[in-house]
Amino acid sequence: MRPYTPKDDVQKKSYYTDRYWVAPQVPKSDVSEDAVFAADHAALRAHFEILEDYIQRGQMVIYIHPKDNYAVLEFLRDHCGYTQLSELSAIDWIAQRGGFEVFYQMLSMTKKKRIRVKCFIGEHEAINSVEKLFRSADWSEREMYDMFGIKVNNHPFMKRILMPDDWEGFPLRKTYPLQGDEFAAWYEVDRIFGKEARDIIGPEIRDTARVDRYDTERFAQLGHEVPKGSTFDPNQPKTPLAYQEEGGVFLIEGFDETKSKIISDRKR
Amino acid sequence: MAQHQVNYLKDGGLPVALTSIDKVVNWGRSNSIWALTYGLACCGIEMMASGASRYDFDRFGTIFRASPRQADVMIVAGTLTKKHAEFIRRLYDQMTEPKWVISMGSCANTGGMFNTYATVQGVDRVIPVDLYLPGCAPRPESLQYAVMLLQKKIRSEKAIKAQKPKRLM
Known part of the structure; x- marks a missing residue:
C-alpha cells in the first residue's frame, strides 16, 4: 500500500523539479x-x-x-x-x-x-x-x-x-509499446474486413495534436456547415444555427428563439 | 345540413394535407428514431440520463431498444475496445435499413484520451458514422441537439433510395 501524502499544498510546492531525482528506497x-x-x-x-x-x-x-x-x-x-x-x-x-x-x-x-x-x-x-x-x-x-x-x-x-x-x-x-505493435494497430481491421482492407481504411491516426483547419474530411468548422471532403474558404459567411430547415417542418411546430425564456436560476 | 358556411379549402377545414411522399416518409422516420442502446463507458450514463424523465427523449420519438432489429440509430456512447470492435460491426450489420450512427463523445470519435494498444482510434474505422458528437462526456442537451441534427439530416434525404446498403468499404 502506498503511504498517504497530503495533497492540499500541491500547488505551493513543486515536487518534480530535480531531473536526476532518485526515488528514496523504502526502509x-x-x-x-x-x-x-x-x-x-x-x-x-x-x-x-x-x-x-x-x-x-x-x-x-x-x-x-x-x-x-x-x-x-x-x-x-x-x-x-x-x-x-x-x-x-x-x-x-x-x-x-x-x-x-x-x-x-x-x-x-x-x-x-x-x-x-x-x-x-x-x-x-x-x-x-x-x-x-x-x-x-x-x-x-x-x-x-x-x-x-x-x-x-x-x-x-x-x-x-x-x-x-x-x-x-x-x-x-x-x-510492449504503449500504442501497440503492428498486430495491435491493424487488429480490428484484420478481424472484421480482412488484411486486404488495410489500404482502404488506412493507418490509425495517433497524433492527437495534428489539426489541419482546412481538412474537411476529419474536422468540422465552427460556425460553418461544410460538406465532407469539400474545400473550405474561411471567408465564406457563417451558417446560422438552426434546428430546422428554412420553411419549417411538416406537422411540427418550429422553435422560435425570440419566444424562448432563459432560466437564470439553475437550481429551479 | 349546416347553416354556416365552411370553406373547406382553408383553415384546415378539409381533412386533407397535401405533401410529397418524401416528406411524409421522412417525417415518420425522423420522428421515430429508435435508438439501439450502446452504452460502452461513461458516455452511456449521459445517454441513459437523456432517456430518463428529466431530459426525456421519448418526446422526440427516440425510444431505446435493446434489439438491433428494432433500432434505426446506433448511439455509440463510449470507448470502443479492439476486442469489442467485431461485435459492434455485427450489431450494426444486424440493424435494418435505413440506419444511422451517432458517434457520441471523444472516445468514440477518435479514441479520445485512450491512445493505447487496446482502443479503436475512432469508431469510424469499423462502422460508417453519420454524426460526430464532441464532448467528454457530452451532456444530455448535446445528445438532444445531435438527435435533432440527425432528424434534420434524415429530412433532407431521399425517402426512397436505390437500395444501396451503407458500407464502410
Whole structure:
C-alpha cells in the first residue's frame, strides 16, 4: 500500500523539479522486530528454504524458490492463518534479470497481518497454479498469463482473460509499446474486413495534436456547415444555427428563439 | 345540413394535407428514431440520463431498444475496445435499413484520451458514422441537439433510395 501524502499544498510546492531525482528506497527492517512475523518466519523456515526476508511498511516479504510456491501458500493458509490471497501478479524484470518476479499477497484476518511471498522465474519458465488453494487465484493467474505471458501449470482454464483470444503479444511487458505493435494497430481491421482492407481504411491516426483547419474530411468548422471532403474558404459567411430547415417542418411546430425564456436560476 | 358556411379549402377545414411522399416518409422516420442502446463507458450514463424523465427523449420519438432489429440509430456512447470492435460491426450489420450512427463523445470519435494498444482510434474505422458528437462526456442537451441534427439530416434525404446498403468499404 502506498503511504498517504497530503495533497492540499500541491500547488505551493513543486515536487518534480530535480531531473536526476532518485526515488528514496523504502526502509527495510529485520523480521525479528515483529513477534508475529518472527514466529511465522521460524515455522516456514523449518520446512522451506527462504532466500531473503525483511519487513517493509509493516508487511513481511519473503523470497522462496518458485517450485515451493504451492506448498508455501498451503502451509501459510493451514498453519499460519493467512487465509486470504488478496492479490497475485508479476513484475517484469526481463531486461535487468531475465525473468519475472511473481508475488502473492496474503492476508490473515485473525492476526491482522499481511505477508508478501515472492519468487523469481525465468522468462520461459512456468509456475504452478495455486488455484486449488485459493479460488481468487483463478482469474489472477489468467490475467498474469494474459498480461505477461507466464504459463501456469495445472490451471483449470488457462486462457486469456482481458485481451481477445487471438491476440499476439503480452501488453504489460516493458517491451510492449504503449500504442501497440503492428498486430495491435491493424487488429480490428484484420478481424472484421480482412488484411486486404488495410489500404482502404488506412493507418490509425495517433497524433492527437495534428489539426489541419482546412481538412474537411476529419474536422468540422465552427460556425460553418461544410460538406465532407469539400474545400473550405474561411471567408465564406457563417451558417446560422438552426434546428430546422428554412420553411419549417411538416406537422411540427418550429422553435422560435425570440419566444424562448432563459432560466437564470439553475437550481429551479 | 349546416347553416354556416365552411370553406373547406382553408383553415384546415378539409381533412386533407397535401405533401410529397418524401416528406411524409421522412417525417415518420425522423420522428421515430429508435435508438439501439450502446452504452460502452461513461458516455452511456449521459445517454441513459437523456432517456430518463428529466431530459426525456421519448418526446422526440427516440425510444431505446435493446434489439438491433428494432433500432434505426446506433448511439455509440463510449470507448470502443479492439476486442469489442467485431461485435459492434455485427450489431450494426444486424440493424435494418435505413440506419444511422451517432458517434457520441471523444472516445468514440477518435479514441479520445485512450491512445493505447487496446482502443479503436475512432469508431469510424469499423462502422460508417453519420454524426460526430464532441464532448467528454457530452451532456444530455448535446445528445438532444445531435438527435435533432440527425432528424434534420434524415429530412433532407431521399425517402426512397436505390437500395444501396451503407458500407464502410
